[in-house]
Amino acid sequence: MFRWYSPQDKKLVAAVKQITGRKPSNINVYKLAFSHTSIAKENVDGFKESNERLEYLGDAVLGMVIAEYLFKRFPYKDEGFLTEIRSRIVSRESLGQLGRKIGLDKLVVYDTKRKTALSFKYLHGDTMEAFIGAVFLDKGFKFCRHFITHNMLNAHIDLKQIIDNDTNYKSKIIEWAQRQSKVVKFQMVDEKGHSHQKQFKIQILIGEEVISFGMGFSKKNAEQDAARKACETLNI
Amino acid sequence: MFRWYSPQDKKLVAAVKQITGRKPSNINVYKLAFSHTSIAKENVDGFKESNERLEYLGDAVLGMVIAEYLFKRFPYKDEGFLTEIRSRIVSRESLGQLGRKIGLDKLVVYDTKRKTALSFKYLHGDTMEAFIGAVFLDKGFKFCRHFITHNMLNAHIDLKQIIDNDTNYKSKIIEWAQRQSKVVKFQMVDEKGHSHQKQFKIQILIGEEVISFGMGFSKKNAEQDAARKACETLNI
Numbered sequence: 001m002f003r004w005y006s007p008q009d010k011k012l013v014a015a016v017k018q019i020t021g022r023k024p025s026n027i028n029v030y031k032l033a034f035s036h037t038s039i040a041k042e043n044v045d046g047f048k049e050s051n052e053r054l055e056y057l058g059d060a061v062l063g064m065v066i067a068e069y070l071f072k073r074f075p076y077k078d079e080g081f082l083t084e085i086r087s088r089i090v091s092r093e094s095l096g097q098l099g100r101k102i103g104l105d106k107l108v109v110y111d112t113k114r115k116t117a118l119s120f121k122y123l124h125g126d127t128m129e130a131f132i133g134a135v136f137l138d139k140g141f142k143f144c145r146h147f148i149t150h151n152m153l154n155a156h157i158d159l160k161q162i163i164d165n166d167t168n169y170k171s172k173i174i175e176w177a178q179r180q181s182k183v184v185k186f187q188m189v190d191e192k193g194h195s196h197q198k199q200f201k202i203q204i205l206i207g208e209e210v211i212s213f214g215m216g217f218s219k220k221n222a223e224q225d226a227a228r229k230a231c232e233t234l235n236i
Numbered sequence: 237m238f239r240w241y242s243p244q245d246k247k248l249v250a251a252v253k254q255i256t257g258r259k260p261s262n263i264n265v266y267k268l269a270f271s272h273t274s275i276a277k278e279n280v281d282g283f284k285e286s287n288e289r290l291e292y293l294g295d296a297v298l299g300m301v302i303a304e305y306l307f308k309r310f311p312y313k314d315e316g317f318l319t320e321i322r323s324r325i326v327s328r329e330s331l332g333q334l335g336r337k338i339g340l341d342k343l344v345v346y347d348t349k350r351k352t353a354l355s356f357k358y359l360h361g362d363t364m365e366a367f368i369g370a371v372f373l374d375k376g377f378k379f380c381r382h383f384i385t386h387n388m389l390n391a392h393i394d395l396k397q398i399i400d401n402d403t404n405y406k407s408k409i410i411e412w413a414q415r416q417s418k419v420v421k422f423q424m425v426d427e428k429g430h431s432h433q434k435q436f437k438i439q440i441l442i443g444e445e446v447i448s449f450g451m452g453f454s455k456k457n458a459e460q461d462a463a464r465k466a467c468e469t470l471n472i
Contacts, residue, residue: 052315053315055309055315056315056319057304061303061304067296068296071292071293079292080290082289215469
């Protein structure tokens with residue numbers, strides 16, 4: 001089918017083809033994927049249209065495709081391993097890098113005056129998810145799965161490096177505290193249960209303030225759990 | 237294709253057909269879905285085979301299918317609404333009910349001697365997820381999506397009721413404390429930022445012990461956040 005495109009739309013069509021290997025069937029869904037919430041306008045119903053709904057959809061599609069990919073690639077690894085590796089692949093930082101690698105950062109449209117606001121922290125990772133949502137809506141599940149596994153995973157992700165890179169949240173928070181000249185303490189606050197069912201509860205203090213709690217069936221796991229939560233809370 | 241089945245397998249074939257509307261192509265994947273970790277045996281490589289990997293896969297497929305379903309059904313609702321409704325549909329309790337409704341509780345095989353252990357708390361919800369993983373592997377994405385939206389959602393889930401049922405975690409924890417004759421306190425511990433960017437931090441104490449922290453851009457949201465985390469920690 002022949003379509004009339006504005007010069008700007010022509011550029012977008014070419015960019016999407018460059019990234020996915022196929023021309024868009026519906027250009028509007030990609031336009032929406034590149035509309036950051038900072039430029040969202042209310043439509044007739046008072047609903048603000050931005051890429052945030054597509055981001056929600058893309059996040060779910062991505063999570064499922066990576067889950068299937070890892071499930072089949074590692075038939076003898078347990079669900080804990082699969083969950084951990086998936087969460088590393090789909091972390092905001094990792095998706096942001098990927099978005100920049102495939103050139104999405106040049107396509108996203110946002111209000112430069114509001115660049116300092118909180119919602120910009122994950123701009124590129126969010127755009128990556130919204131773009132996946134758009135590909136899924138425009139081309140269907142099979143094409144989108146192929147796009148994720150081939151154009152993203154196989155082309156840009158070093159799975160071996162991701163697996164080797166075991167995030168140690170405890171070191172992460174200790175290093176952060178040193179940089180900030182703050183004192184970080186890990187304290188055991190509770191021990192429950194008997195022998196092999198024993199559960200530990202750890203709290204982390206920065207100075208005098210309790211920042212997080214962690215639970216685990218070993219002291220080390222409880223510390224990691226508490227440290228991970230502290231990293232989240234402190235945006236480390 | 238004609239297959240030889242043992243009498244036990246024949247029962248399973250009939251049960252799967254009853255639930256999904258189609259005979260299994262590969263009975264083994266359903267057998268695995270109904271193998272609780274309490275009866276897992278080590279295979280030749282020392283890997284323990286149970287339904288936990290299928291549970292991980294089914295969880296991801298279910299999350300994606302429900303995400304797409306809600307995305308299309310509610311074109312003018314924002315991603316916060318979609319995320320919240322999805323998490324209510326796929327909660328362990330809700331999936332457990334669903335599993336029992338479609339009869340999965342009669343199919344799952346577990347070690348009755350270990351019935352009291354922690355891993356049994358969510359037996360039926362977990363089995364529901366593993367079963368979805370099996371349907372996905374055996375019949376592919378399209379069939380599995382149809383199974384989830386028709387046989388599960390449309391047949392057994394009252395979406396209106398789920399939407400109306402706005403979980404109030406604060407009341408939940410207050411009621412719990414009353415039942416347990418414990419004193420629960422919500423305390424503001426921090427206020428950051430200015431005017432409309434203001435962020436609140438709330439802590440919840442049960443007696444003298446800090447149970448959780450919550451953050452939010454309103455006092456109410458911070459309380460809900462803290463209360464939700466407390467409900468998680470306390471298994472309420």
